[in-house]
Amino acid sequence: MSEVGTLCPNSFQWKIPNFLNLNVNQGAFITSPPFTLISKEGIQKTFYLSLYPKGNREPSWVGLYLSPVDSLKSCTVSWNMSILDKDEKQFINVTAKNRIFSECSGWGFKKFIEIQTLKSQEETILPDGTLTVFFESEGVKDKSKDPTMCLIDDLEKFSFNDEFSDIEIHCKDIKIKAHKVILGSRSSVFKAMFTNSCKESQTGCVNIDNMEPEVLKDLITFIYSGKLKKLEDNAADLFVAAHMYMIESLTDMCTTFMMNNLTNESALSYLNLADRYNCKILKEEAMDYIVQNIADFTERPELKNVSQDLVIEIMKGVVKQNNI
CATH class of the missing domain: 3.30.710.10 (Potassium Channel Kv1.1; Chain A)
Known part of the structure; x- marks a missing residue:
């Protein structure tokens, strides 16, 4: 049973026992108990964390996201998320600044920590098999009052x-x-x-x-x-x-939007676009998505619009992935 413990206002620990043996598939997530963030004016908003133990679109990475429990009037949140090791020191730390939350939108990191890192350093990062996520924030800010x-x-x-x-x-x-x-x-x-x-x-x-x-x-x-x-x-x-x-x-x-919304229908067109405008990060994400799901792309009609050079890059990625 996972739990969230309050350390001080806007600061929380989420402990997840038996982490490496959780019975979830890639793309499935678990959620923390809800917790409250408080603004300097005393305004309280409730949030929760969503964690992908086997990865979301990145199967070799744990993903971690922050989301509001209920629909919000637009507000901004800045926060840090980290993993505490056996000595309660921050092993890894990621930061988000002034993310805008409206409706029930969420923000986070699809590459929070590599699964292989957890396995190779299990004794240090997962004492007794438990993953401890540490969350801290300055609280919420009402956009309507921000100059x-x-x-x-x-x-x-x-x-x-x-x-x-x-x-x-x-x-x-x-x-x-x-x-x-x-x-x-x-x-x-x-x-x-x-x-x-x-x-x-x-x-x-x-x-x-x-x-x-x-x-x-x-x-x-x-x-x-x-x-x-x-x-x-x-x-x-x-x-x-x-x-x-x-x-x-x-x-x-x-x-960022295209990277976070790659699908079988969009990946090839986004790859073409990234290549045409020399957008390396989008090209890498689209290429990785296609390579990981290559069986779904061999018969897609959009493939005929992909240049020969890109097709060769895709094939090289497939060969590398399968160690052929």
Whole structure:
């Protein structure tokens, strides 16, 4: 029976006995008893930890995530998670900063610690077979009272707003009023348009024909607020748009989303995309996913769109995995 013990406010230990012999499959998880995080203002929110003993999408790694028990009004949490060894010293430590929780979303680490590390150092890390996870946090922060979030919310009000606008963006059948100072501060491509002798600076109009209107709307929303509502609808298209307009923070957000949402249907297209834009971390994740599930990909029609070089890389990965 696992248990959570409170050490001090916003600090907890989760003890999991007989860890290496837990009867769970890859992709299955266990959850901690719920615990409470308290803000400086005394606001209390209840969370729990989810742990994948045999890995989630990474079968050789233990995964560990933090999730709210109930649907939340948006709040942020920063925390550290570690494993305590037999001397109660931190063996491994991972940190997350200012993660935004809304609804019942969760955040965490699919590569928390390698399973082989636990096995090879069982005597030190798993005394009496028990894994001890140590969690500590500064507590929750209400986004609505955070000065930075208030600034973001105020700027967001100017997106798709005619007030004080000084540039118009045309994309197929839509027109969007915008503000040069905001576009230029967030994108070096837009900045170049507005500061050099480009026609956009002279006409006050930007024509974008190589993007779907809905993607452009999401791009503008992100430029003004740093937020996106439904990334799952067009992560790949926004990834391309982010590269096109050199918005690194959006590139990172799309990359993280695609890495965390690899499926048999998406992996090959994400691999192609990563290779085309030289995104090494996404390419590695997509390649690993395909290699580990190669039997599901040999007959997929998308395979014909993969370059010969990538197919060779996939085959080399399969050979290496099977030690052929």
